[in-house]
Amino acid sequence: MSGSSSALALAARLRALPDDALTELLRARPLREAGIRDVFDLAEALLEAPSIQAALVHLDRSVLGALAAAVLLADGVGQVDAPAIAARTGQAPEVRDPALVRLVDLALLVEDGDGYLVPEQVGDVLRDWPAHGLPSPGELLDAGPPAALEAVAGEARVRADRAAGERAFAAVTAVGELVGAVEREPARLLQRGGVALPDWRRMLAATGAHDDAELDTLLAIGEGAGILTATDGAWRATPEADAWRELPRAARWTALAAGWLARVPAELREQLRARAGAHWGQGLLDYLAWLYPAGGDWLAQRTRAVIAAAERLGIVEATVPSTAGVALVGAGPDAAGAAVAELFPPDVRQVYIQHDLSIIAPGPLAADVDARLREVADVESVGIASSFRVTAASVTRALTHGATIEQLRALLSEISLTGIPQPLDYLLSDTAGRFGSLRVGPLDGSTGGPSGIAHAYVRADDATVIGQLLIDQALAPLALRRADEHEAVSRFDAEMVYWSLVDARYPAVYEDAGGAIRAVRRTPPREAPRDAAGDPAARIVERIRANAAEQPVESGAAWNARQLELAIKSKMQVTVVVRMPDGSEVPYLLEPAALAGGRLRARDRRADIERTLPLSHIVAVTPA
Known part of the structure; x- marks a missing residue:
């Protein structure tokens, strides 16, 4: 099947597809939008070698074998049927062979009656594989798999479970701290990519991650569980994060593991399930390289990323799937959660409060106790045993959120041993007495004296505090200036001034325009809006349908004209059916030369003459 006739046949199939199927095809095979106006442009783009190769890299041996058989059988013939393909691959014929269905859905084969047309461009790409170190069509059909993966011995599983329990516990803790870090202050995303360095360092410190790769893995785990999201220019906690933190620790791990499993690529998930009793090391990578021969770096990189997250969660340890990991890929998240719960130490509900204002938890704190303690104390370290510290700033924070000093005393008395x-x-007592003595609030942008416009005020009951603020070098960027004995003003907004004072460890509170004290959350600086492009596939389909709606579809003239234009461009022969004045229809084998003024000029190869035909009389155009 020639390249040009392939494009015509594919264009006809694309034209017949419903919008949702055409959109799914374009999502599976993304294309550059430029230059695609109709199904002919789309067919030509799908049959370009880079686009075909990009589709082939995600196909496994079973699908590639069916395609290789079709290419070999159709060589010089053009069309091949399913039984012949099944016989060549050694498979039993099926009414709807899943491999052939997928190839048709990806526009790598074109259904034609009871058989399939193999586009010449697809065959060319597959036959060119050996030049790039990839298997030939014959090798795709004949080469066997590598040696079986190494089975896991019983002692190795016991060791893996022991280490996996520690990793699983640490992962739940680290992701929880990561959620808290971005909840207090979202981590700003840079326009050029990546996270702003101060925010990245803050997340590293919060999670105890050893390197950037480990923090990337934790972000991916949190995102997969739906409790972290990169949106509006920053990493943020989602509304689901609060409910997740209230779960028992094993249930929190189960949610993280379920998110990991859902994000494992389909190409890999079934292989992990089938090989749960084997090592997930180099042998697995070798097998996947055989199974997806065109996968290249993307498959190895994605597999390593999946394994890295699995190691962090205790699903696998040193290439050995843990008992929880085997349960996860085999029976699902609930079974895995039950297995991992047996590896976690029991929660504690009471702590030791030291004279130096530190608080020591002798074991993992129950979720509700941990949440209440964090309201009044700052976290210093987390793990199986955690430590906290009560400071004037942490007590002020609790009071700002509406707690009373009596409630804080009752909480500490309840949990303290x-x-x-x-x-x-x-x-x-001292913090409660000074609470509200240093207040930050918004101004309406009124003139703040000769120095310019003021947008925020800082008021203190003690005038000496204002003097201290004015000479504090840490606050110099705020450009505070005295408005009167008990007040200073700044040209910066009130929330920025408030957080600057909090960071400098002043017991400041924020009050709104009505004078009511309220809690505020940090918001990151806004980056320039990112391209909210939407769905490119849907846009291409919408454009194709809109262009088709503007053409005289009822006569088919626009469709015939585009087929003839493609034939002219490719110097290909086509069969043109012409309606004669008496109503009869006559086929001509033509080589179109030009199309202008509503008339086709073409060479009639059988009669060896040149014909000029009105486009309005042409009722059908098909590849010769």
């Missing part, structure tokens, strides 16, 4: 030490009792 050592009571409330005197230094902590003094800190609570």
Whole structure:
């Protein structure tokens, strides 16, 4: 089947597809939008060698074998049927062979009655594979798989489970801290890609990640579980994060593992399930390289990323799937959660409060106790045993969120195994007494004296505090200037001033225009809007349908004209059916030369003469 006739046949199939099927095809085979006006442009784009190769890299041996058989059988013939393909691949004929269905859905084969047309361009790409170190069509059909993967011994599984339990616990803890970090202050995404360096360092510190790759893995795990999202120019916690943190620890791990499993590529998920009893090391990579011979770097990189996340979650340990990992890929997340729960230490509900204002949790804190303690104390370290510290700023934060000093004392008394030490009792009383003595609020942009416009004020009950703020070098970027004895103003917005004071460890509170104290959350600086392009596939389909709607579809003239234009461009012969004045229809084998003024000029190869035919009398055009 020649390249030009392939494009005509494919264009006819694309024209007949419903919008949703055409959109799915374009999502499976993304194309550049430029220059695609109709199904002929689309067919030519799909039959370009780079586009064909991009589709082939995601196909496994079973599908590639069916395509290779079709290419070999159709050589010089053009059309081949399913039984012949099945016989060549050694498979039993099926009414609807899934491999052939997928090839048709990807526009790599074209259905033609009871058989399939093999586009010449597809055959050319496949036959050119050996020049690029890839198997030939014959090798795709005949080469056997590599040696079986190494089975996991019983002792190896026991060791893997022991280490996997520690990793699973650490993963839940690290992702929880990551959620908290971006909840307090979203991590800004840069326009050129990546996260702003200060935010990246802050997330590294919060999670205890050893390197950038580990933090990337934690972000991917959180995103897969639906509790982290990169949106509006920053990494943020989703509304589902609050419910996730309230779950028991094993259930939190189950949610993370379920998110991991859902994001494992379809090409890999079934292989992991089938090989749950084998090592997931180099042998697995070798097998996948055989199974997806055109996969190239993308498959190896994606597999390594999947395994890295699995190791972080305790699904696999040193290439050995853990018991929880085997349950996850075999029976699902709930079974895996039950397995991992047995590896986690029990939760504790009480802590030791030290005289130096530190708080030590002797084991993993129950989720509700941990959440309540974080309201009044700052986290210093997390793990099986965690430590916190109560500061004036942390108590002020709790008061700002609506807690009373009596409620804070009751909480600490309830969870403490050592009571409330005197230094902590003094800190609570002193902070409560000074609460609200330093307030930040918005101004309406009124003139703040000769120095310009003021957008925020800082008011203090103690005038000496204002003087201290004015000489504090850490606050110099705010350009604070005194408005009166108890007030300073700044040209920056009130929230920025507030967070600058909090970061400098001043017990500041934020009050709104009505004077009511309220809690505020940090918001990252806005990047320039990103391209909200939407769905390119849907846009291409919409454009094709819109262009078709503008043509005289009822006569078919536009369709015939585009086929003739393609034939002229490719110097190919076509069969043109012409309606004669008496109503009869006559076929001509023509080589079109020009199309202008509503008339076709072409060479009649059988009669060896040149014909000029009105386009309005042409009722059909088909490849010769």
